[in-house]
Amino acid sequence: MSQKPFRRVLLANDDGIDAPGIKILERAAAHFADEVWVVAPATDKSGVSNSVSLREPLRVESRGERRFAVHGTPADCVTLAVRHFMKEAPPDLLLSGINSGSNIGFETILSGTVGAAMTGVLLGIPAIAFSQDKRQQDAPDWRVAEEFIQPVLEQLLHAGLPDECCLNVNFPNLPCEQVKGLKISRQGIGKVKGLDVTETADPHGENYYWIRVEHGIDELPEHSEVEAVHKGYISVTPLTYERTAVATWERLKQLF
Template sequence: MSADQPRYERILLTNDDGIDAPGLAVLEHIAAQLAREVWVVAPLQDQSGTSHSLSLHAPLRLSEQGERRFAVTGTPGDCVAMGLAHLLKNNPPDLILSGVNRGANLGIETAYSGTVGAAMTGMLFGVRSLALSQAFSDRDAVPWAVAREHGARVVAQLLDMGWPQDVCLNINFPSTTPDAVRGLKLTRQGSGVLNGLSVRSEVDPRGIGYHWLKLERHGRPDQDGTETAELRAGHITVTPLQFERTHSSALAAFL
């Protein structure tokens, strides 16, 4: 598998860390091994935590950053919409890849993730979509080489498996070295490591108060077979996600 023998004609890339993020460069390297054409439509600035939100009350600005490379003044969901309903309206991509996110997207935290949200938006449009994230233990030394070396092989392997149209895949690469990866594991979402939200209140130099939200995380182990547990064990994890969130047992109790 190489850029000289692409599996697909066209892949659309996006992320939530912004068009200049190092993880997007890793994703472009991965996509170049899979497709003849690689299109990038990514947020102009960091949009982490925006889930699959859309900008319905503000205009979007689109700026060309290079050949088949565009920045959008909006969310990851906006980027997918602009890619599919505008830039590639008459030539839809075979696949959407979102990421590679700086940091793992695990458990219930995926509900906030813009990386996962972009993939879910692509799924809503009927395009096979995958979210990719790279775990780290040191924020200043993210092991991008793991996703860079294993990404194309993992994506190709998963595409060969196939999956239902109402599913997108959440992929996490472990915080290790490329040669220490223990292989691919299909996992359940689990609860992850999100422990709630905190609010930090400060005063700016003009004496006006402001507030900063922060996600709080814990270090407790998750159940066996979940993406958090398998990622910590050194595996590349893959969890199939869907929009359906109905709590079946609660519904049955109400009826």
């Protein structure tokens, strides 16, 4: 009889099914589940948040047993997995990532990695999103994620996963020996300063445009994700759909 805590774990991401982060996650998930299913985008779908393809059909490629590449968004992948491929026996847990780059503060609004996890929560599946922080211009150093993914999962699963939200985990960009442990954090504003547009001419002289996120840390609010990761901790933030600005809600409620 299996001693693993889960029968089925579903993996998704937004970097694509061939990305290195999901391979690290797949190796870790095998320690916790009898079956690991991978249903992920066929290509990089970073920045699509919780987008679902309501007006477009979805094509799927089989990549082997329990592995599917979806020509759609991360939320599409989770929906297809839970409501179609795994319909008769839905997953016990959804793990999303490991993302190349952080998902901190405002980045979580843009993130397809977090969007996949939120979709899992919507469909009644406990979910955790994982990201590896890096400098914007650099390739990620996966050593911290590889070293800590399994013990972090053990700690979070032992603590019990919430039903009403997903957990957002960010690994710091440090040598493994400098990582200080887990820190429970709040979302905060994070590292995003804004969005920028770069105009480029193609070989025919016609213009096209790249949209990029502008990063910059101006402050490190106490208990925030950006503070935790900056100080060498693995940040863990519970995220939910609720985005009401409570103070403004209270003020407007009194006025109207």
